Amino acid sequence: xxxxxxxxxxxxxxxxxxRVGDGAGPAAVAEALRAGRAFVTSGPMLGLxxxxxxxxxxxxSGQGKVAIEVQVHAAPWVDVASVDLIxxxxxxxxxxxxxxxxxxxxxxxxxxxxxxxxxxxIALARGKNDLSRVLPASRAKPMAFTNxxxxxxxxxxxxxxxxxxxxxx
Numbered sequence: 001x002x003x004x005x006x007x008x009x010x011x012x013x014x015x016x017x018x019r020v021g022d023g024a025g026p027a028a029v030a031e032a033l034r035a036g037r038a039f040v041t042s043g044p045m046l047g048l049x050x051x052x053x054x055x056x057x058x059x060x061s062g063q064g065k066v067a068i069e070v071q072v073h074a075a076p077w078v079d080v081a082s083v084d085l086i087x088x089x090x091x092x093x094x095x096x097x098x099x100x101x102x103x104x105x106x107x108x109x110x111x112x113x114x115x116x117x118x119x120x121x122i123a124l125a126r127g128k129n130d131l132s133r134v135l136p137a138s139r140a141k142p143m144a145f146t147n148x149x150x151x152x153x154x155x156x157x158x159x160x161x162x163x164x165x166x167x168x169x
Contacts, residue, residue, distance in 0.1 A: 013140065014042035019054065032056075041125075041144035043078035044106075047071035048123040050149040058159055059151045064115045066151055070123050072097055072107040078142050079127035080106050088119045088162050097125070118160040120148035 019037040020028045032038070036056025039046050049069045053059035059066060074080050083095045097107045113121075127142035150159035 014040050014143070016040050017045075036147040039144060039146040041142075042140060043074060043142035044080045044125045044127070044144040045073040046083070046123055046125050046144040046146055047073075048121070048146045048149060050121050050151060053149050055147045055149060057149060058157075059149055060155070061115060061151055061153045064153050066113055066115065066121075068111050068113060068121060070095065070107065070109055070111075071105070072125055072144075073104050074101075074106050074142070075104070076101040079129040080125055080142060081128045082126055083107060084124040084126075085111065085113075086122045086124060087113060087115070092121075115151055115153050117162060118153050119151045119162060120159070121151065122146050122148045 016033075016038050017040075018029055018032045020032045024032075038055060039048075047070065048055060050059040051061065051066050068085060070083055070085065072080055072083060079101075080097045081099070082097055084091045085093045085095065092113060093111060095107060095109055095111075100106070123144075123146045125142075125144045129141065152159060154160065
C-alpha cells in the first residue's frame with residue numbers, strides 16, 4: 001500500500017518544459033533538451049529571448065547592445081513577485097511582477113543591455129507565497145528558471161565563454 005504522505009510527495013514538482021515543434025517525438029524532445037531549449041518551473045511559465053533568439057540559442061548583438069524580452073504567465077493560485085535577469089552570473093536587473101492574480105499574463109517586458117564581450121542571459125522568477133493552496137502541507141514557493149540564451153558580441157558566429165581566455169593552472 002502507498003501512504004498518503006508518499007503520494008503527496010510524489011507530485012513531481014518542479015517540472016522541466018522543453019520547446020519542440022508540433023508532433024515531435026522522443027528523439028526531438030531529447031535533442032531540444034540537449035540544445036538547452038528548456039526551463040524548469042514549479043508554477044510560473046517563463047519565457048526569455050534575446051534579439052529574437054530563444055533558450056539555448058545564439059543571439060547576435062549590434063555592437064554589444066541587445067534587447068531582452070521576458071514574459072511570465074501563471075495560474076491564479078501561483079504567486080509570482082519578481083523576475084531576476086541574470087547576465088554572466090550576476091543579477092543585472094530585478095523586475096517586479098504584477099500581483100494581479102485575475103490575469104494569467106503577469107509580465108511582458110523588453111529591456112536593453114550592453115555587453116562588452118560574449119555573454120549569457122537567464123531569467124529567474126520567484127514568488128513570495130507558498131504553494132500550499134494546491135500542494136497541502138507544502139512550504140515550497142513558486143520558482144522558475146531558464147536555460148541561458150548565449151550572446152555573440154564579437155561577431156565570430158559562436159559563443160566564447162567570458163572566462164575562456166583565462167590562464168589555466
